[in-house]
Amino acid sequence: MTRSRREFLTAAATVAALAPLSRSAFAEEPVAAAEAAVAQRKIVNRIAVSTYSFWQFRHEHLRDVEKCIVLSAEMGFDAVEILHRQMTNETPAYLQKLKRTALVNGVDLCGFSTHQGFLSPDKEKRQKNIDETIRYIRMAYEMGIPTMRVNTGTWGTSKDFDDLMAHRGIEQPLDGYTDEDGFQWVIDSLEKCLPEAEKCGVLLGLENHWGLGRTPEGVLRIVDAIDSPWLQVTLDTGNFLEDPYDRLALMAPKTVYVQAKTYIGGGLWYSLDLDYPRIAKLLQQKSYRGYVSLEFEGREDPLVGIPQSLSLLRSAFG
Template identity: 65%
Template sequence: MTLNSPGAVPATPITRRSLLSKTLAYGCVPGLATGLSTGVSAVSAPAVRTRFAVSTYSFWQFNRDELRDIFLCLDLAAEWGFDGVEILHRQMTDESNSTLQKIKQRAFVNGLDLCGFSTHQGWVSPDADVRRQNTEHTIRCIELSYALGIPTMRVNTGRWGTSGSFDELMKNRGIEPVLPGYTEEQGFAWVIEGLTQCLPVAERCGVTLGLENHWGLGRTPEGVMRIVRAINSPWLGTTLDTGNFLEDPYERLEQMADNAVLVQARTYYGGGLWYSLDLDYRRIAELLRKHRFGGYVSLEFEGKDDPRTAIPRSLQMLWEAFSV
């Protein structure tokens, strides 16, 4: 992979729009061959069923220790009819290679894809050593994702930390002031530098990073896309979280949709742990179809109901919304 070094030709990110236009130009879309030389009529390609995953966060939620076990999450996901599982890195209690391979095996025998690895990092800090540690942590997570056979990994920008606790950040609807003495311009430069340093490892491991709209400099679609476009790599796309835009979610999700590698679908049965959103998933499904998104939709249940009942209920709702 060639990064944007002086004199180098920048790598072009692969988007569904650009890929489809190239495929159409060469006449290689299944079902769209004209058959002019044989007289056979063109055949429409069958509709592709949306595949649904569930994040292990939906079970654990950082405080339900009886549902923290990754193997239990895999077994229940298969029992309830999911196609895949997204693993939350912070939920893991053992990162030994033996355990990683057992997780991969358990998913396989359950007929599940391990389709996403959700990680936390933050480069929004004036301390170069803190930024370096977050880069090293992210590279380590890419290697874990590779060992698990997971093709995409959620990454964050990080935040300024001026609002104190996460509870306080949520009370302020995700908005926090810039650290005194610094600017957002510096913050974006730090994030771009950190992510760029991770990309050679992502390419070597075949793990596509997905920058999520997850507070901090990623709180807005403009912030996420500013970083993605500045880095301009096929190994960095977006992870769409339907629950992290508290105002005008549909218009904002659409700004990121053409680069999406994973979608996280939030539900709040029993009331949200921090807030609840009344999301129209039929509208979201249509938005994703419009942008030709064919990847996984991963459930993040963030309500107060028992996950053992709320997760299957959420899956049923998503099936119905995406089948229209």
């Protein structure tokens, strides 16, 4: 059937009108809207829990790491961080068993918390700690854990950890040496660990954990000097005993993992009144999207204090 001139002109006008609309409505406008939505969307961090929160070096009935993983899943955590010193078995079969337990319970193994000490003039002692750190990296790889906490270590001039805490983490260097010596030892030692970290795909996070890491300036001095994408920062919210928010903000841009302390029932060594909504905001301003891992250091029964802490962190971090 021959179309009338009026029908032809109407159809042509309709196509002309739709052409620019098609380009903007189905291409430019949705992209712009999506970008705006992403920019405005509040970051929701996944909440993990350290197995240390259960054990605390004092609850032997809660030391078993596999049991901690199961309890974490039942409480509603997204992931679990394993404390190396809590482990009583390091065989390959056991490492794979932990990985399997996490999988079937629907939680990630997101962090591996290790100890090492490089503040020693003894080159052989430093090398031993380097070798142990490399072994920890390989263990993290076997368990499928993507990030690992490392420390500078302490000078060892305190009587014990209680004495160190009594002096608010401040410790004198060994006689005849200075912090300047220590910084070079730590930098040299961590540099030797990085090839294995890169090979295994395990991102190291230097924590503000006493020693030369007691201040943000100390942590960042080491990280900046090494300048490697495989060494960044593990931020512990409870290890700055004065002016925590300004100090946390200094470390936030290079933070790849967060450990969040709570003190329900009173702290084991000290208590801090931490404003977690404020901490969450300062981390969000730096676009931190990683895990927030609970380190429960309260005197309350962990099976009571840990779920309460989870509610607190869920509220603060979305």
